[in-house]
Amino acid sequence: MAIRSKRLPVSEANGHQFVNNEAEVNVFNGETFPAGFPFGGCRICGQHPTYEVVEEAAHVQEPCSHPDGITTTITLSVPSGKLLVSDNLRPVYNWGDDALVDYNCVLGRDRAIKAMAAIGCAFGHASDRSLGLYRTEQDRYIIATPWIDFDNDETPSIPDETCLAQICTDIWSYSLADYEHWLSMGGDPETLDSGDTVVNVTPGTYQFVHHSGERGFDVDSEGTVIFAHVDRIA
Template sequence: MSIQSLPLKANGHLFSLQGNDEVTVYTPLDNGSPFVTDLMFNCAVCDHWPTLQITADAVLVQDPCPFPDGLSVTITLPVPSGRLLVSDDLRPVYDFDRTGMASLNTALGKAQAAEAMEKLGCAFGSTLNCHLGLYPTGEGTYVIATPSYTEDVHPRFPDSADLANICTDLWAFSLADYSDWQKRGGDPSTLDWSDTVVDVTPGTYNVTYHGAERGFDPDSVDDVIWAHIERIS
């Protein structure tokens, strides 16, 4: 069997978090069809499994990724009560059927989950198992962020400034109007240290989730901003 490394022309896809720019091609000595074993996962953006064409100079992915820039997700969240419930997990009050959706490990799956939860009245964003906080940034504006704790980078969002400390047992954040959560069956006695009710100006908020965008780096040594929140009316 002959083995060679060839450039991967990914056609907008992303087959690892680091991105593959070269793959190994194995060609059987009995003139069998060459094959690639490096690509072990579907596209991290669109959840597509690649159809490959192997040439003498490169490995080409045949179908283009439909979301080469990732997906930008803006969720509209009404908070008429002026009380915002902040948590990682607001199930089973807000939950949805994932049947037929892309993997939550992909940008498309993250966007689909956020859009499905928006229809139920909850702002949801998939994250990592990391420290998250809700931080004020101005009049009617907030971010959900993971602060940096390196010696060289001073966090813009220290623990002392957070309005809510979000546990990530679910690897996510969830926001909802507290009164709506109660009306849908939410029991205040079930809330614990990882659930916080924050007083905000009543109105409608846009929650712009960044975790599905191409180039978003959840492992940055700087502060990682998962979402921007802004009161729009």
């Protein structure tokens, strides 16, 4: 008797989010057995919860720990007023592997952001789209991807002249630090290149609110995609 595999829609996700919203089952001797999620665990919590099959659909049993996703807030001290903006500031700033669960889920990225903030680096996950640091008001910034409507006048949704730093997205991330702190940690100016920018800001403490882990965050949405709000708070 052959085992047959098929995919079923997840009709009750219990707060989790699965790619394509699909679960797999094996069918053997007329009976159906849960066989996991074809594209990995929940994209928020990383778990692989159990599920029952009810009327050709999966009903997940254990609830997600973060059904609304995660907004990650950290602060970065920039006493020098010189903000180094880059895609990658490793190995000067690096998280210990033990600090992480799974970087492929939002919960793991939340821990990575916090581990990096604790050592002086505002780090975050991006997409492979055009990314930059833009000034919105005095002492207020966004890390964002502008929307360009190619069907119309191609005017970007954020004015080009407010862009203070373009960020390379080859590795889908951004990293910011106080330039003098980076030097004191062993950063070598010789290693900086055209993808790294030092932006003059008001010296102080900046709050970064990272939005990419929130439920409904969509890099493909029309309009400006804001990965983080950056505001001076002290």
